Amino acid sequence: xxxxxxxxxxxxxxxxxxxxxxxxxxxxxxxxxxxxxxxxxxxxxxxxxxxxxxxxxxxxxxxxxxxxxxxxxxxxxxxxxxxxxxxxxxxxxxxxxxxxxxxxxxxxxxxxxxxxxxxxxxxxxxxxxxxxxxxxxxxxxxxxxxxxxxxxxxxxxxxxxxxxxxxxxxxxxxxxxxxxxxxxxxxxxxxxxxxxxxxxxxxxxxxxxxxxxxxxxxxxxxxxxxxxxxxxxxxxxxxxxxxxxxxxxxxxxxxxxxxxxxxxxxxxxxxxxxxxxxxxxxxxxxxxxxxxxxxxxxxxxxxxxxxxxxxxxxxxxxxxxxxxxxxxxxxxxxxxxxxxxxxxxxxxxxxxxxxxxxxxxxxxxxxxxxxxxxxxxxxxxxxxxxxxxxxxxxxxxxxxxxxxxxxxxxxxxxxxxxxxxxxxxxxxxxxxxxxxxxxxxxxxxxxxxxxxxxxxxxxxxxxxxxxxxxxxxxxxxxxxxxxxxxxxxxxxxxxxxxxxxxxxxxxxxxxxxxxxxxxxxxxxxxxxx
Amino acid sequence: xxxxxxxxxxxxxxxxxxxxxxxxxxxxxxxxxxxxxxxxxxxxxxxxxxxxxxxxxxxxxxxxxxxxxxxxxxxxxxxxxxxxxxxxxxxxxxxxxxxxxxxxxxxxxxxxxxxxxxxxxxxxxxxxxxxxxxxxxxxxxxxxxxxxxxxxxxxxxxxxxxxxxxxxxxxxxxxxxxxxxxxxxxxxxxxxxxxxxxxxxxxxxxxxxxxxxxxxxxxxxxxxxxxxxxxxxxxxxxxxxxxxxxxxxxxxxxxxxxxxxxxxxxxxxxxxxxxxxxxxxxxxxxxxxxxxxxxxxxxxxxxxxxxxxxxxxxxxxxxxxxxxxxxxxxxxxxxxxxxxxxxxx
Numbered sequence: 063x064x065x066x067x068x069x070x071x072x073x074x075x076x077x078x079x080x081x082x083x084x085x086x087x088x089x090x091x092x093x094x095x096x097x098x099x100x101x102x103x104x105x106x107x108x109x110x111x112x113x114x115x116x117x118x119x120x121x122x123x124x125x126x127x128x129x130x131x132x133x134x135x136x137x138x139x140x141x142x143x144x145x146x147x148x149x150x151x152x153x154x155x156x157x158x159x160x161x162x163x164x165x166x167x168x169x170x171x172x173x174x175x176x177x178x179x180x181x182x183x184x185x186x187x188x189x190x191x192x193x194x195x196x197x198x199x200x201x202x203x204x205x206x207x208x209x210x211x212x213x214x215x216x217x218x219x220x221x222x223x224x225x226x227x228x229x230x231x232x233x234x235x236x237x238x239x240x241x242x243x244x245x246x247x248x249x250x251x252x253x254x255x256x257x258x259x260x261x262x263x264x265x266x267x268x269x270x271x272x273x274x275x276x277x278x279x280x281x282x283x284x285x286x287x288x289x290x291x292x293x294x295x296x297x298x299x300x301x302x303x304x305x306x307x308x309x310x311x312x313x314x315x316x317x318x319x320x321x322x323x324x325x326x327x328x329x330x331x332x333x334x335x336x337x338x339x340x341x342x343x344x345x346x347x348x349x350x351x352x353x354x355x356x357x358x359x360x361x362x363x364x365x366x367x368x369x370x371x372x373x374x375x376x377x378x379x380x381x382x383x384x385x386x387x388x389x390x391x392x393x394x395x396x397x398x399x400x401x402x403x404x405x406x407x408x409x410x411x412x413x414x415x416x417x418x419x420x421x422x423x424x425x426x427x428x429x430x431x432x433x434x435x436x437x438x439x440x441x442x443x444x445x446x447x448x449x450x451x452x453x454x455x456x457x458x459x460x461x462x463x464x465x466x467x468x469x470x471x472x473x474x475x476x477x478x479x480x481x482x483x484x485x486x487x488x489x490x491x492x493x494x495x496x497x498x499x500x501x502x503x504x505x506x507x508x509x510x511x512x513x514x515x516x517x518x519x520x521x522x523x524x525x526x527x528x529x530x531x532x533x534x535x536x537x538x539x540x541x542x543x544x545x546x547x548x549x550x551x552x553x554x555x556x557x558x559x560x561x562x563x564x565x566x567x568x569x570x571x572x573x574x575x576x577x578x579x580x581x582x583x584x585x586x587x588x589x590x591x
Numbered sequence: 592x593x594x595x596x597x598x599x600x601x602x603x604x605x606x607x608x609x610x611x612x613x614x615x616x617x618x619x620x621x622x623x624x625x626x627x628x629x630x631x632x633x634x635x636x637x638x639x640x641x642x643x644x645x646x647x648x649x650x651x652x653x654x655x656x657x658x659x660x661x662x663x664x665x666x667x668x669x670x671x672x673x674x675x676x677x678x679x680x681x682x683x684x685x686x687x688x689x690x691x692x693x694x695x696x697x698x699x700x701x702x703x704x705x706x707x708x709x710x711x712x713x714x715x716x717x718x719x720x721x722x723x724x725x726x727x728x729x730x731x732x733x734x735x736x737x738x739x740x741x742x743x744x745x746x747x748x749x750x751x752x753x754x755x756x757x758x759x760x761x762x763x764x765x766x767x768x769x770x771x772x773x774x775x776x777x778x779x780x781x782x783x784x785x786x787x788x789x790x791x792x793x794x795x796x797x798x799x800x801x802x803x804x805x806x807x808x809x810x811x812x813x814x815x816x817x818x819x820x821x822x823x824x825x826x827x828x829x830x831x832x833x834x835x836x837x838x839x840x841x842x843x844x845x846x847x848x849x850x851x852x853x854x855x856x857x858x859x860x861x862x863x864x865x866x867x868x869x870x871x872x873x874x875x876x877x878x879x880x881x882x883x884x885x886x887x888x889x890x891x892x893x894x895x896x897x898x899x900x901x902x903x904x905x906x907x908x909x910x911x912x913x914x915x916x917x918x919x920x921x922x923x924x925x926x927x928x929x930x931x932x933x934x935x936x
Binding site for chain 2: 387389408409410412413414419421426427428429430431432433437441442444445447448451452453495
């Protein structure tokens with residue numbers, strides 16, 4: 063075999079450390095011309111033209127739903143554009159798909175990771191580029207892996223099952239996988255969203271190392287500071303349109319925000335509802351525990367109050383909501399709804415007690431995508447329309463129609479398939495579904511994830527309106543600004559425990575962020591418990 | 592899986608007025624979402640188009656085909672299978688698979704004969720559906736309590752049920768001499784086979800159950816997104832038990848028709864129902880991923896397969912080709928469905 067065992071090169075064909083011959087004029091890494099893409103009634107991208115130079119770090123920024131992930135996925139061959147031309151390394155791409163993208167040297171690291179959970183780290187990294195002799199796998203995975211690892215500086219156990227890794231480590235596996243394929247263009251879609259500060263710094267080092275190695279990195283992110291600091295150029299997308307591409311030296315985070323929103327930031331958040339009168343809490347948790355995720359959470363929410371629960375992914379914030387709602391078991395502590403203990407909670411009992419949960423993942427947990435808008439809205443309320451076992455369709459439809467009006471869902475079709483609605487309208491369907499009974503306690507987990515700016519604004523207004531109407535609201539969100547702008551009080555959760563409580567009007571967002579990331583938190587009061 | 596173009600499925604179609612509902616929907620959908628809904632329509636109505644085409648071809652090719660007697664014979668012949676396919680549709684929409692219908696028919700028909708011999712014919716014919724309901728619910732309980740995938744649970748239970756049929760008979764036949772026992776399978780009312788009337792009644796019940804009741808809506812929701820259904824307060828386990836119970840009931844009813852037809856309980860009778868029924872449901876475009884489907888299309892699937900077989904008989908075609916053609920028809924219908932359901936993301 064030509065490959066000697068002492069060869070330092072790990073990747074497919076051993077090209078990984080060879081310096082790319084750098085001629086004076088290299089073809090652009092990726093050229094996009096007039097790219098458009100629709101999903102159902104949503105125009106995800108409209109006539110986007112963009113040239114990404116070889117060897118640059120190109121940041122794509124924009125609000126949720128602006129089309130930045132879609133653009134990344136089109137480059138990676140995951141989506142096929144409806145219109146437009148895509149050229150990679152000077153070669154036009156006909157019938158572009160993930161397979162061709164990979165063989166053309168384009169690797170995508172998606173937000174939703176695509177690893178095989180039951181294979182080991184090393185097996186995942188070399189999946190599809192295994193080396194065999196006479197059809198039998200060669201036992202060189204570990205050696206190749208170690209070489210790869212020493213280059214990237216990532217520390218991972220090659221024999222660990224990917225299933226057992228934390229998301230951040232799984233992301234590293236994805237990066238190694240791209241390296242093992244000797245990708246020249248690497249699309250990273252929000253790679254830092256679930257990393258700690260330390261890991262994020264390492265990832266940024268890696269991005270620069272990739273660039274030094276002659277590779278092109280397309281860095282999709284909503285962290286503007288990261289885009290400015292690490293990108294060479296930045297492209298701003300808004301509502302599927304390319305607003306501008308400029309060198310990062312010419313932009314500031316303010317200028318980017320303005321370009322992203324197309325209007326000033328202030329009007330995004332409606333005024334907080336007035337501070338509710340001192341009243342008994344309608345929802346109380348006393349040292350609530352559940353599995354490994356929730357390890358002692360106490361909090362109170364009063365009627366008319368919006369209470370934020372701020373924490374990172376994996377802090378246990380979603381699990382808290384799920385325990386209250388009865389979707390996770392309560393292993394210890396006490397939950398009080400009204401002033402009565404709420405035991406043996408199930409989603410069914412909760413909704414009958416006017417305690418509702420808008421779950422974080424509307425496609426997996428919220429909506430039945432095979433059904434129509436009206437079916438989704440009325441699903442928890444069918445007994446209202448049950449007469450002698452038969453559904454009364456007329457009444458059901460008129461309720462659905464009323465809710466569609468009230469929450470301004472577009473298109474105004476009761477029979478429309480919910481799957482073709484835009485993210486924002488799907489989210490409004492979810493609100494409509496749970497607001498039928500005027501709930502007393504509303505648990506909101508990521509209520510604006512993946513919705514466009516307009517819908518976001520509308521959802522904020524809905525939340526404030528609910529609180530004005532006397533509902534007690536527990537608001538959970540990755541977008542700290544959102545929690546801080548809407549809440550009367552904010553609990554901080556880390557590792558399944560409440561670590562503090564802040565007045566969002568008095569404490570700057572950055573301090574809260576530091577606290578959540580377990581960096582020194584000088585100004586925060588000690589635990590509220 | 593992308594389900595956009597199938598999302599407005601028949602979950603609320605008026606059960607009885609198919610043609611007008613079909614027309615309205617055709618108009619609404621072609622106007623609404625364009626090209627993709629055309630594929631959606633192909634997916635949905637492929638089985639009907641193929642059935643109609645074959646019907647016309649056979650009418651022209653054979654003078655013996657388009658006679659009341661031949662047509663009624665076909666329907667009567669297939670009644671037991673169509674009943675199982677109708678109920679099986681609910682199971683598949685709920686996201687499950689029932690591989691035990693054949694075995695329930697096996698044990699059901701010998702129990703019916705045994706009861707008829709030892710007690711009374713009426714009781715015997717009633718025993719099969721009741722037993723089927725119980726065994727179907729047992730399937731559902733195994734699936735939901737022990738958290739076993741329905742495919743495995745019913746594969747195992749089918750061995751148990753078929754084994755019971757052998758134990759009850761010791762491998763022999765149980766002949767029933769009472770002529771009253773054959774009324775269900777052979778009798779006619781006003782020239783129409785009773786089995787055909789039972790079939791019509793059962794299909795109507797299945798359609799109403801699926802499209803007009805809370806349970807039906809919950810079946811769609813559980814199959815479409817179990818997690819969302821659960822978080823919406825749907826009692827997912829109860830819905831599954833009900834769907835499997837209904838399927839068992841249908842298999843028991845099929846067993847009663849079969850045993851009444853031959854007046855003899857036989858441990859092998861009905862064993863081949865399982866795959867034929869599932870093939871018919873799939874042929875009708877009901878998604879094996881759950882959440883989407885319709886009873887009447889599964890029934891159409893049964894008769895599409897029956898017409899192919901009938902065509903071979905009437906045209907004296909080489910019967911060696913029968914299975915081959917049937918298989919090709921199933922593959923092409925399913926491929927059409929897939930084209931309608933798939934969507935380049």
